[in-house]
């Protein structure tokens with residue numbers, strides 16, 4: 001059967017998949033439009049609290065947003081990092097792509113740009129994010145999933161900061177305990193970033209991401225999601241890929257770029273996805289994350305690490321009702 005057009009995105013964010021599918025298949029919109037519409041759906045639904053406003057408060061309680069969008073036909077890109085007080089991050093990223101010669105805008109100046117092109121400034125705090133922030137402060141700046149009988153992890157303190165090398169990680173806990181415990185942070189009920197790739201019926205590829213990043217991050221922290229080739233990548237000659245997980249680690253390896261380059265050389269998507277996270281695992285065995293990859297023929301695959309199972313969503317002429325796929329790690 002026909003494999004194109006195709007929509008694929010991280011996690012069982014099926015409403016986002018359906019929105020993008022409707023855009024590309026029924027409304028005959030472009031792949032870039034479909035990615036924006038799909039990611040917008042997650043932003044307005046606030047998928048799992050980890051996309052859009054009102055989630056993942058930083059050390060001062062503020063939610064900031066990261067997003068990117070990429071056109072694999074023209075290689076045009078727009079992205080925003082640590083966007084403040086503006087809800088539709090993917091659309092601001094789109095505006096960076098459409099209205100400027102720049103690629104990535106950050107922080108308050110990204111907000112100023114967004115206002116200039118007509119977006120509304122608004123508080124991104126929700127009752128939930130305010131409560132999460134309060135709990136965290138009341139818990140000596142430790143995530144509330146951290147057990148009382150466990151030595152606090154100084155990596156997630158709210159300062160003052162000191163060199164990481166001074167921290168005795170061995171004393172804190174064994175690696176496999178960290179792995180197990182952190183594995184419960186990102187799991188089937190608590191997903192993260194939406195990363196999406198859409199390919200139209202002529203083989204034009206677009207990709208995008210949107211997220212509110214990491215709980216209790218240091219203000220100013222930008223994750224992998226708006227970084228080109230890390231959060232996602234699109235190339236009409238290879239395909240598209242998008243990543244989710246520990247962005248501070250993943251962005252050191254540009255996994256989405258790597259997967260797309262491998263597919264460009266003829267490597268199958270599932271192999272390209274696995275290869276793209278291999279070097280991450282080599283240096284950071286406790287890393288948690290996943291990647292989806294799709295080539296220009298509409299063949300797709302995924303790979304993950306330290307998740308019991310990674311679920312992602314697909315729609316194509318072969319699976320028009322949006323199918324949730326399960327990848328074991």
Ligand code: SD4
Nearest residue numbers: 192193213223244245247
């Ligand atoms: C980040 N990659 O900001 C995002 C968050 C995420 O699964 O995807 N977590 O690091």
